[in-house]
Amino acid sequence: MRTAYRGAVRRDEFGSRIDRRHSSLLAYGIPLASILLGSVLPMLFIASAVPLVPPMGFMALIGWRLIRPGIIPIWAGFPLGIWDDLFSGFPFGSAILLWSMTLVAIEALEARFPWHGFVQDWLTAALIIIVYLLVATLLSGAHGSFPMLLALVPQLLLSVLLFPIISRMIARLDRLRLTRFRKF
Amino acid sequence: MAPPSKRRPGFSRRAQYGIFTGYVVAGIGALVGAVLLGLSLWRPANFNGPRMIAADAVAPVGEVSAEARTTSRGLIESITGYYRAGSQNAELKREMELARIRLAEAEAVEQENKRLKALLALQEAEVEPVVVSRIVGSTAASTRRFAYLGAGSSRGVTAGMPVRGPRGVVGRVLEVGRNSSRILLLTDSQSVLPVRRAQDNVVALAEGRGDGLLRIRLINLGINPLEVGDVFVTSGSGGYYRPGVAVAVVSELTNDGALARIISDPAATDFVSVDPIWQPDAISGAATPVEEELSE
Numbered sequence A: 001m002r003t004a005y006r007g008a009v010r011r012d013e014f015g016s017r018i019d020r021r022h023s024s025l026l027a028y029g030i031p032l033a034s035i036l037l038g039s040v041l042p043m044l045f046i047a048s049a050v051p052l053v054p055p056m057g058f059m060a061l062i063g064w065r066l067i068r069p070g071i072i073p074i075w076a077g078f079p080l081g082i083w084d085d086l087f088s089g090f091p092f093g094s095a096i097l098l099w100s101m102t103l104v105a106i107e108a109l110e111a112r113f114p115w116h117g118f119v120q121d122w123l124t125a126a127l128i129i130i131v132y133l134l135v136a137t138l139l140s141g142a143h144g145s146f147p148m149l150l151a152l153v154p155q156l157l158l159s160v161l162l163f164p165i166i167s168r169m170i171a172r173l174d175r176l177r178l179t180r181f182r183k184f
Numbered sequence B: 001m002a003p004p005s006k007r008r009p010g011f012s013r014r015a016q017y018g019i020f021t022g023y024v025v026a027g028i029g030a031l032v033g034a035v036l037l038g039l040s041l042w043r044p045a046n047f048n049g050p051r052m053i054a055a056d057a058v059a060p061v062g063e064v065s066a067e068a069r070t071t072s073r074g075l076i077e078s079i080t081g082y083y084r085a086g087s088q089n090a091e092l093k094r095e096m097e098l099a100r101i102r103l104a105e106a107e108a109v110e111q112e113n114k115r116l117k118a119l120l121a122l123q124e125a126e127v128e129p130v131v132v133s134r135i136v137g138s139t140a141a142s143t144r145r146f147a148y149l150g151a152g153s154s155r156g157v158t159a160g161m162p163v164r165g166p167r168g169v170v171g172r173v174l175e176v177g178r179n180s181s182r183i184l185l186l187t188d189s190q191s192v193l194p195v196r197r198a199q200d201n202v203v204a205l206a207e208g209r210g211d212g213l214l215r216i217r218l219i220n221l222g223i224n225p226l227e228v229g230d231v232f233v234t235s236g237s238g239g240y241y242r243p244g245v246a247v248a249v250v251s252e253l254t255n256d257g258a259l260a261r262i263i264s265d266p267a268a269t270d271f272v273s274v275d276p277i278w279q280p281d282a283i284s285g286a287a288t289p290v291e292e293e294l295s296e
Helices: A005-010 A024-045 A056-067 A074-088 A094-112 A118-138 A146-150 A153-177 B013-042 B048-083 B085-120 B280-287 B290-295
Strands: A020-022 A180-182 B131-138 B146-149 B162-164 B169-176 B181-185 B192-197 B203-208 B213-218 B231-234 B246-254 B257-262 B271-274
Touching (some): A020 A024, A024 A056, A024 A074, A024 B048, A056 A118, A056 A153, A074 A094, A074 B013, A074 B048, A094 A118, A118 A146, A118 A153, B048 B146, B048 B181, B146 B169, B192 B246, B213 B246
Antiparallel strands (some): A020 A180, B131 B146, B162 B271, B169 B181, B192 B203, B192 B231, B231 B246, B246 B257
């Protein structure tokens, strides 16, 4: 047992408490930056003939929202959606609409099920990602066809399977977010 | 973990109004999004300006990642190659045989070409590409298939120019920023390209299907003359692409044509060249209304 009583008062997992404060820049900047970066990332991976890369920005958004409720405000879908629309390739406005609606939906879901564990979070995220990609495809201005929806399946699977990893990464970032710094 | 119950902040009016305002703003945001989406579906070019500024900003990063991608692709290719070695081997043998036949045919055609050209005293006009550049990115998470090119208007690229990889057609420039441009890939479901069969003049339209294949739709209906393995090249009609650039190989026959695999997969393409529009006069002619044309 390393945590003696006095030690627990002086330190927690974010560092020493004495004369150190959380940085508000990190506390709000890290979630924001990770979502913005997530929107740009899929553009740089690969120029494939079919959609393949998970919508990283969207997954980061729901990851933060589910893992750490309270830091993503409910209206954040609008500004973050504008940014995502610049890079996603879907018609402009698609992410603004769908991200806003996602945040409202999660809020409603959370009111209905206030206690949720990781498995339920994963189910929620899987459902949301699947609905998001299908609706975004239908609203993308592409000539819809059955093979096109079939071509989405690998991307959907990859997104759903990647969510636990992304939420782990977000949990890591969340710890970094609350690191204490000495005031100069 | 139960979330902090932000929804019931107690008796503080201020906090209650704050929550209410949040919902209202979220609702307004969704509405604005819906309107913008409607506008951009109605006229897809509406928001190109900010988009190309954003693409310009990311293009330098794309250059770096494109380089990394090229080197890492070798590794991935060798893994996938190992994975499907058996079936691929059989397929390759079959394709090899076909290729030998085609090569012999091509030699014959070349001979004849030379002879005919000598008869006509034509000069071989090799098209000089406007610019050669990397594909710096693509909309890999979206159903719409766009790619970004690391060259824009500052190097003479204009909208409509065909983009060609070393193997064949990749797509067409859709919009141009200063240092980057957006390409509509062949596999996008909005892409239509006039093609003809390489060995004869069966003309067709190659439409993207959105799942990586092209649908070959024959223009002359009747008995379907296509066979698996037929190669389609650009026909030059429409005036954008010069004729004779490889596009797709038929992989499956359908009632009114065939499904075809693209020859120049953008994922396997490193450098692409942007060609000038083949017949700019034909395009401006097609864009001019008939009345105007008559009055001149």
